Amino acid sequence: MDCTEVKRVLWPADVLRVSDSELEAALEHAEDCPDCGHFLEADRRLARLIRESVPREPAPAELRERLYTALARERAGSPGPRRRFRFGRWPTVAGALAVGTVVGAAIYWWGGQGAMPSATAFAEDYLRRVVEQEALVSGDPQEVSAFFARELGVALPPPVVPGYELQRATICLMNGRRGGVVEYAAGDRSFSYYLVPQDRPVTRRGNRVDVRMVDDSVTDPPFALGRARGLGVATWWDEEHRHALVGDLPVAELERLAPLFIDATLRL
Amino acid sequence: MGQTFEELIGLHLDDLYSAALCFTQDARRAEELLQQASIRAFHEYRRARDQDFRRTMLGALVSTYLQSERRLGRDPLAPATAPGEEILYATAGREFEPFPDPGTPGYRLLRNWIGRVWSLLDDGDRLILWLADVERLRHGIVGEMVGVPEEEARDRHYRARLMLSQAAGRALSERTAGGAEA
Ligand SMILES: [Zn+2]
Numbered sequence: 001m002d003c004t005e006v007k008r009v010l011w012p013a014d015v016l017r018v019s020d021s022e023l024e025a026a027l028e029h030a031e032d033c034p035d036c037g038h039f040l041e042a043d044r045r046l047a048r049l050i051r052e053s054v055p056r057e058p059a060p061a062e063l064r065e066r067l068y069t070a071l072a073r074e075r076a077g078s079p080g081p082r083r084r085f086r087f088g089r090w091p092t093v094a095g096a097l098a099v100g101t102v103v104g105a106a107i108y109w110w111g112g113q114g115a116m117p118s119a120t121a122f123a124e125d126y127l128r129r130v131v132e133q134e135a136l137v138s139g140d141p142q143e144v145s146a147f148f149a150r151e152l153g154v155a156l157p158p159p160v161v162p163g164y165e166l167q168r169a170t171i172c173l174m175n176g177r178r179g180g181v182v183e184y185a186a187g188d189r190s191f192s193y194y195l196v197p198q199d200r201p202v203t204r205r206g207n208r209v210d211v212r213m214v215d216d217s218v219t220d221p222p223f224a225l226g227r228a229r230g231l232g233v234a235t236w237w238d239e240e241h242r243h244a245l246v247g248d249l250p251v252a253e254l255e256r257l258a259p260l261f262i263d264a265t266l267r268l
Numbered sequence: 269m270g271q272t273f274e275e276l277i278g279l280h281l282d283d284l285y286s287a288a289l290c291f292t293q294d295a296r297r298a299e300e301l302l303q304q305a306s307i308r309a310f311h312e313y314r315r316a317r318d319q320d321f322r323r324t325m326l327g328a329l330v331s332t333y334l335q336s337e338r339r340l341g342r343d344p345l346a347p348a349t350a351p352g353e354e355i356l357y358a359t360a361g362r363e364f365e366p367f368p369d370p371g372t373p374g375y376r377l378l379r380n381w382i383g384r385v386w387s388l389l390d391d392g393d394r395l396i397l398w399l400a401d402v403e404r405l406r407h408g409i410v411g412e413m414v415g416v417p418e419e420e421a422r423d424r425h426y427r428a429r430l431m432l433s434q435a436a437g438r439a440l441s442e443r444t445a446g447g448a449e450a
């Protein structure tokens with residue numbers, strides 16, 4: 001085997017291959033040949049340089065929004081997968097919950113025209129704040145309510161939360177749907193409240209527990225508590241909206257806060 | 269855990285946009301390409317959710333890109349530009365310069381230089397370099413994605429690396445020459 005052949009067999013130098021007699025012979029040659037050894041070492045360094053030199057650009061925010069809107073349109077226009085879980089089957093799930101067999105299960109509820117955002121989706125949006133179209137910096141609940149009425153068609157005055165200050169309101173895009181986000185803070189602690197209108201009325205009445213349960217000692221809370229992406233997340237829904245509280249807070253704190261928002265949203 | 273297509277695309281979007289930008293070298297076209305490819309991948313992914321999301325999305329991006337180029341009368345993978353293997357490996361030995369160690373100023377300079385040379389590669393070679401070196405896909409898979417035999421994907425990948433290496437070599441020798449004069 002000459003040097004050209006050895007280089008052909010051993011290139012690219014940064015890829016692992018299955019050993020065979022040809023490879024063994026090439027490796028044996030390269031060990032004693034300075035020219036081939038130099039070639040392979042330089043190639044490994046080059047591969048690393050190439051990976052590190054890659055021109056990278058973050059995707060523009062408008063592209064994200066356009067993409068989600070286009071995908072939402074696709075979802076609306078095409079039938080969904082068979083595995084969708086529907087509300088009509090709620091009694092089965094409630095029964096399963098009661099005996100504690102589905103605790104910790106991650107079952108998604110899918111709306112008739114698209115995916116309902118999961119706890120993870122809320123947590124990820126909280127971390128990345130995927131698309132910010134409009135933001136209102138205000139501590140005035142009435143101003144925030146007017147902002148949402150204008151942007152989402154939902155006039156929701158955010159509740160006053162003892163110990164926290166209302167910071168601002170923004171619009172998010174969750175699974176292709178526009179939703180509202182209200183941010184609260186107290187010192188270095190903060191959390192966000194999400195309100196995402198659903199396309200079609202949810203057939204289930206009232207606020208019920210999500211199947212994404214983590215604490216089986218709570219038998220029938222009106223909301224689901226859990227953690228996603230290292231954040232505490234409480235989620236619940238009513239007939240036309242999906243709601244969530246997300247923050248770097250203990251689950252117990254979210255459990256204390258969620259009822260304030262549920263009371264406010266019951267008046268929607 | 270079952271993440272939705274939208275959640276997955278959100279997580280990978282910056283990388284996918286960088287890939288589209290690298291293929292097209294044009295921000296507006298990159299955005300159009302990504303939007304068309306996402307819709308295509310969305311339907312493919314819906315048909316078979318056990319597929320690898322990133323692979324599905326990349327495959328859609330590559331085929332949408334190649335289709336749009338061909339509609340414009342260009343073929344980034346036209347056979348005329350495919351290199352011959354004998355030329356490649358026979359000239360290999362001296363093209364690879366001793367590179368500075370990672371973390372040194374010389375290494376950083378070289379990395380920036382190579383970053384600029386990406387745009388000078390042939391469209392087809394740049395496409396293959398991205399898939400093979402950035403996405404770290406095997407030549408067989410790269411070939412399948414772009415529609416050429418595995419050997420050709422490998423040769424083009426080699427040629428692209430060689431060009432970047434030559435550019436790096438020039439940058440190094442210019443730097444050495446500049447240093448000697450100073
Ligand atoms: Zn040799």
